[in-house]
Amino acid sequence: MFAIVDIETTGGHAQYSGITEIAVVLFDGKKTEGIYETLVNPQMPIQPYVQSLTGITQKMVAKAPVFPAIAPHIYHLLKDRIFVAHNVNFDYAFVKQQLALCGFELNTNKICTIRLTRKIFPGLPKYGLGSICNTLQIQHTQQHRAAGDALATTELLKFLIQNDTSGHLQKMMKGKNATAYLPPHIKEEQFKALPEQPGIYYFYNQTKKIIYIGKAKNIKKRVTQHFANNKTTAQKQAFLREIHEINYKTCSSEFTASILESIEIKKWWPKYNKSQKFKEQKYGLYHFVDSKGYERLAIDKWKKQLHPLASFRHLPEAYNLLWNLIRRFELLPGLCFIDKTAITQPIPDAESYNIRIQAAIQSLEADSIICSIKDGAHYILIEKGVFFGMGLIEAEQTTLSIETLKNALTPYPENDVIKHLIQQYIRNHPEDVIHFDIASR
Numbered sequence: 162m163f164a165i166v167d168i169e170t171t172g173g174h175a176q177y178s179g180i181t182e183i184a185v186v187l188f189d190g191k192k193t194e195g196i197y198e199t200l201v202n203p204q205m206p207i208q209p210y211v212q213s214l215t216g217i218t219q220k221m222v223a224k225a226p227v228f229p230a231i232a233p234h235i236y237h238l239l240k241d242r243i244f245v246a247h248n249v250n251f252d253y254a255f256v257k258q259q260l261a262l263c264g265f266e267l268n269t270n271k272i273c274t275i276r277l278t279r280k281i282f283p284g285l286p287k288y289g290l291g292s293i294c295n296t297l298q299i300q301h302t303q304q305h306r307a308a309g310d311a312l313a314t315t316e317l318l319k320f321l322i323q324n325d326t327s328g329h330l331q332k333m334m335k336g337k338n339a340t341a342y343l344p345p346h347i348k349e350e351q352f353k354a355l356p357e358q359p360g361i362y363y364f365y366n367q368t369k370k371i372i373y374i375g376k377a378k379n380i381k382k383r384v385t386q387h388f389a390n391n392k393t394t395a396q397k398q399a400f401l402r403e404i405h406e407i408n409y410k411t412c413s414s415e416f417t418a419s420i421l422e423s424i425e426i427k428k429w430w431p432k433y434n435k436s437q438k439f440k441e442q443k444y445g446l447y448h449f450v451d452s453k454g455y456e457r458l459a460i461d462k463w464k465k466q467l468h469p470l471a472s473f474r475h476l477p478e479a480y481n482l483l484w485n486l487i488r489r490f491e492l493l494p495g496l497c498f499i500d501k502t503a504i505t506q507p508i509p510d511a512e513s514y515n516i517r518i519q520a521a522i523q524s525l526e527a528d529s530i531i532c533s534i535k536d537g538a539h540y541i542l543i544e545k546g547v548f549f550g551m552g553l554i555e556a557e558q559t560t561l562s563i564e565t566l567k568n569a570l571t572p573y574p575e576n577d578v579i580k581h582l583i584q585q586y587i588r589n590h591p592e593d594v595i596h597f598d599i600a601s602r
Contacts, residue, residue, distance in 0.1 A: 164242040167311035175254040179203025184307035200225035232263035249273035275345040342388040346405040355381040360411040376422035413539040445469025454511040456518040548575035
């Protein structure tokens, strides 16, 4: 019924590391039916710290069989049994990866003795194999060697079966379920509490530091997808090792979840988020009055202490807008720091020229926009083309004004991702957009 497996490896990632030793104990739930163990030549260097931990050296594995030579037998031992290991996802990922490279597809149910021990003996000080065996007085010799750890795990499973008065093992054995794939440090109750609603979710490490933030239309379903596949990538393996806690925030829709995700990634800069972690080099269109009383427009790098009339990620985008204003309102390129040769042309007096500048500025003042999300309760405020913030407005609040929204919504910093998301949403859902006249402010 069970195949209790333990492996030793060259490193921590199944995709980039190899197996140096493997042991498989066949166990029918009451007695051991047989045991297979062997060193394996990984055909790659064993990291020094791994050699120190396991005692397995390059010399020891030099004449051992390579994994392809033992793959048919390993697959035969595992294919019709439940794969059991202490922190099962780690061992399973390695064995599945190595078998796949040899043309064998392993697709068995799994049981993690860490998770099973947590259920049957909650509240133990630690749940590492050595600590559990010491606490429960289970014999454990040859720690960090495949056969020693596999035999200790077998004795632990036998002890758990004897003390499983609530049928936890039977529940784990009933087909494949999401909890079977959870990282060993995540409590099942925490996973089950995840809502099936739109929102964002946070993965925390052992020190309560956020290491990943994601958004979802269905939080529980998306979190399940992170763990329910058997990918052996470095990121997946790192997730399984480092995730100790999951938290979440619900949103009214996937759209608001996308905005909040971008805000939180920029705020916390999580280790495993690759997208959106770039420093945005912005440019701004600025307005000032020179020493001769002329109002002027100029493009410069974005400055926190100044408030530009418009902001841009790319410099050509800024110049395109400025040239458009020059043509529409008959501005002088020389006074806009674009064509300095044009400064020799006749210049109107400051008062008449400033009227043109003010007309150009007013054209940039886009109406404030409030985007109502699907449930009609969450709002997003865009003021002068810039994202102000978002939040919940009570249903009984029927009279909306910009001032009311500013008092009710949470302000957030804008970024290019949010700007793009909002522009796209306005194009696709014009019925959700409420326009306010500038004069009404």
